[in-house]
Amino acid sequence: MDLEQTSFYIPYLEGQLHLRQVKLANADMHKPPIFMLHGAMSNGKVFYSESGRGLACFLAEAGFVVYVLDTQGRGLSTPKIQRGFKEGQGEVIREQLPLVHHYIMGLHSQVSSIHWCAHSWGGVLMASAISRFPLFQESVASLLTFGTKRTIKVSSVKKYMMVNIGWNKLAKVIAWGHGYLAADRWGMGMDNESRRSLSQCVDWVRGDWIDHDDGFDYAQAAQVVASKERWPKSWFIAGLGDEVLGNPADVQRMIQECQFSDVEYTLLAKSQGHKHDYGHAEMLIHKDAVDDHFIQVRDWYKNIELSEAKVLV
16 A cells, blocks of 8 residues: 655745645545644654654555644744744634644535544644634544643652753743744754744643633633533543653543543553553654554544444435
8 A cells, every 4th residue: 555645835924834645545535534733842743754654644544534734833834933933822723723624624525524633732722723613613523632731730850850940941041042942953842832832832731721812711612612512522642651741640631621521531551451651752653553552543533434424324
């Protein structure tokens, strides 16, 4: 089976958003595709590689059409984040996710919904968009996240060094000195962050879930969505070895905060029958993931397809 990888470039502000399509040549374009979003200090390569590795490629080989976004300034999106870069995470929620969602729907004109999948902070951004826009409550088929937490309340020496010192203080000093956070250069992540995005993320992790730009209360909106049972079918995956950035306790706290009604939770741990106690990035990039939980992810999506097919019949 030969994978096809195609890059689409969507005009956005003064640049372009890069969207990678991964599929088989004979893939069925009439069933809901999967849209993937990376986390902070990262880009779409956490899901795929040119050589065919990663969750996006694995699912594409199983017959799904997968799209992976590089948010503005990251990965192959342009212009790159640098001094003077003004946008933050609010633009991802309010502008980029709607833009790309509509773009994907345009490529699949006969589908009415899209599966959303995210790693880490990308899950917070996706959940924010769903809670804010009724469109997504109707057209997001499912939400699958890896290591996604909205707050970090776990207490440990490692958390204090990584978050309190590294993220909240050192990263801010670097960002304000250089005009942006060169996370790749400093060995803090795969890609860079703008000062604004960094500041907003820090505030949300330790405070209220409120939009910095217009004051929209995502926490309150999430409760309304829950009361109306409009959250999509969801699955939150955590790794036992993910001690700080997606600590299992913090992942479960987000599930409780959003009050998902149709939600599953999985802990990737040897005690649960998995090959490793996976860490934050390892759950997506470890070589053994393909023969481990990636199979469960594939089957989860296929079961949704079967359920929807039965409803149509």
